[in-house]
Amino acid sequence: AHLDRIAAVDGAVHAFLHVNADEALATAADVDARRAAGEDLPDLAGVPIAVKDVVVTKNQVTTAGSKILEGWIPPYDATLVEKLRATGMPILGKTNMDEFAMGSSTEHSAYGPTRNPWDTDRIPGGSGGGSAAAVAAYEAPLAIGTDTGGSIRQPAAVTGTVGIKPTYGSVSRYGLIALASSLDQAGPCSRTVLDSALLHDVIGGHDPRDSTSLPERAPSYAAAAREGSGGDLTGLRVGVVTELGGEGYQPGVRASFDAGLAQLREAGAEIVEVSCPSFSAALAAYYLILPSEASSNLAKFDGMRFGLRVEPSEGPVTAERVMAATRGAGFGPEVKRRIILGTYALSAGYYDAYYGSAQKVRTLIQRDFAAAFEAADVLVSPTAPTTAFRFGEKVDDPMAMYLNDVATIPANLAGIPGISLPSGLSDDGLPVGFQILAPARADERLYRVGAALE
Numbered sequence: 521a522h523l524d525r526i527a528a529v530d531g532a533v534h535a536f537l538h539v540n541a542d543e544a545l546a547t548a549a550d551v552d553a554r555r556a557a558g559e560d561l562p563d564l565a566g567v568p569i570a571v572k573d574v575v576v577t578k579n580q581v582t583t584a585g586s587k588i589l590e591g592w593i594p595p596y597d598a599t600l601v602e603k604l605r606a607t608g609m610p611i612l613g614k615t616n617m618d619e620f621a622m623g624s625s626t627e628h629s630a631y632g633p634t635r636n637p638w639d640t641d642r643i644p645g646g647s648g649g650g651s652a653a654a655v656a657a658y659e660a661p662l663a664i665g666t667d668t669g670g671s672i673r674q675p676a677a678v679t680g681t682v683g684i685k686p687t688y689g690s691v692s693r694y695g696l697i698a699l700a701s702s703l704d705q706a707g708p709c710s711r712t713v714l715d716s717a718l719l720h721d722v723i724g725g726h727d728p729r730d731s732t733s734l735p736e737r738a739p740s741y742a743a744a745a746r747e748g749s750g751g752d753l754t755g756l757r758v759g760v761v762t763e764l765g766g767e768g769y770q771p772g773v774r775a776s777f778d779a780g781l782a783q784l785r786e787a788g789a790e791i792v793e794v795s796c797p798s799f800s801a802a803l804a805a806y807y808l809i810l811p812s813e814a815s816s817n818l819a820k821f822d823g824m825r826f827g828l829r830v831e832p833s834e835g836p837v838t839a840e841r842v843m844a845a846t847r848g849a850g851f852g853p854e855v856k857r858r859i860i861l862g863t864y865a866l867s868a869g870y871y872d873a874y875y876g877s878a879q880k881v882r883t884l885i886q887r888d889f890a891a892a893f894e895a896a897d898v899l900v901s902p903t904a905p906t907t908a909f910r911f912g913e914k915v916d917d918p919m920a921m922y923l924n925d926v927a928t929i930p931a932n933l934a935g936i937p938g939i940s941l942p943s944g945l946s947d948d949g950l951p952v953g954f955q956i957l958a959p960a961r962a963d964e965r966l967y968r969v970g971a972a973l974e
């Protein structure tokens with residue numbers, strides 16, 4: 521049914537870069553046979569899923585939205601993909617994204633943008649717009665995203681779906697094509713909180729192949745979601761972050777956020793105001809740390825080891841000239857911009873002024889969160905300052921695009937978990953996201969509170 525739905529709507533939505541119908545059907549048939557034979561299978565066995573194209577899949581093309589990886593077939597599966605397969609989840613295909621997960625709209629995909637199913641003249645968010653749109657358009661009940669600065673939560677917000685960025689280290693990064701290794705985290709996209717919790721239970725857990733993987737296995741997130749669905753939040757302290765939600769937020773987004781707060785109060789939660797003064801520097805710190813790490817991670821695309829190789833049209837074929845020609849042809853403008861920014865910020869003469877300062881800001885942000893979580897059990901804000909914008913509106917103005925991440929970035933800098941929940945429609949008729957943040961390793965709070973608000 522999902523493959524039929526993809527055939528019917530994906531021409532208009534373009535959520536998928538590759539669809540793997542034969543493999544998905546074979547997995548489904550295998551699950552059916554095992555179930556018929558009386559085997560006791562996991563909850564999500566047979567439930568199809570879409571996977572963001574930044575996650576490597578054995579024997580299936582993986583491009584990360586880039587021309588430099590066009591046609592590249594990985595020889596191995598990411599740990600999380602191994603877990604999906606072991607659970608018996610048919611992988612429908614790979615979803616579109618901004619090139620190497622750099623962007624907030626999918627307009628930086630080398631293969632053309634994904635369209636928002638609510639209004640196909642508008643962006644589906646980014647970088648994981650393909651995963652969110654696939655879920656919103658009923659092409660897949662579940663999807664995998666990755667969130668380095670908001671790429672699961674902001675697409676969820678603008679497509680009216682649920683997206684979770686787990687605690688850093690909760691889901692293995694082995695087999696994610698790295699953007700910024702200290703920020704990257706894979707997580708679930710779905711239509712309900714319980715669905716995301718069930719998926720997080722499948723993909724989470726320690727992995728010896730990821731050196732930053734958390735040592736202990738998480739408790740059951742699905743149990744937390746089921747517990748929360750009763751709707752009683754008596755005694756929960758909810759902190760509204762002063763710095764996230766004021767100036768620059770669309771009035772319709774603020775109105776919907778206020779309605780969410782009223783719902784929390786009705787459920788018995790106590791609302792307090794908390795201030796995180798260092799958040800004003802979060803965006804600047806992120807856009808130094810991310811390009812620095814990305815410039816190092818992307819150095820492996822040298823025309824020799826993976827994907828595209830372009831030889832210079834004239835002159836000698838040296839390693840350096842092959843690298844230059846390959847990268848010149850294979851990387852898009854946003855990727856080039858960030859590599860230049862990152863190598864500059866890391867260069868000997870500027871390291872202390874830029875990268876070093878950004879790391880200090882990161883510590884201040886972690887301290888702000890620590891103080892805020894003394895006063896509140898969870899923090900809340902709108903997920904993004906605006907509803908889905910139109911194609912072309914921000915693509916030529918990097919600052920305007922970067923500002924869309926203002927509310928999601930602090931969580932990545934601190935490694936804490938966050939969820940974006942649908943919170944009704946703005947006065948423009950488009951979905952708005954309500955963000956809840958919890959302390960590191962307290963992801964179950966997101967599921968409990970999220971399910972109570974659904």
Ligand code: GLN
Binds near residue numbers: 622624668669672810
């Ligand atoms: N939009 C942000 C950026 O461009 C977030 C990216 C992400 O989370 N992968 O960096």
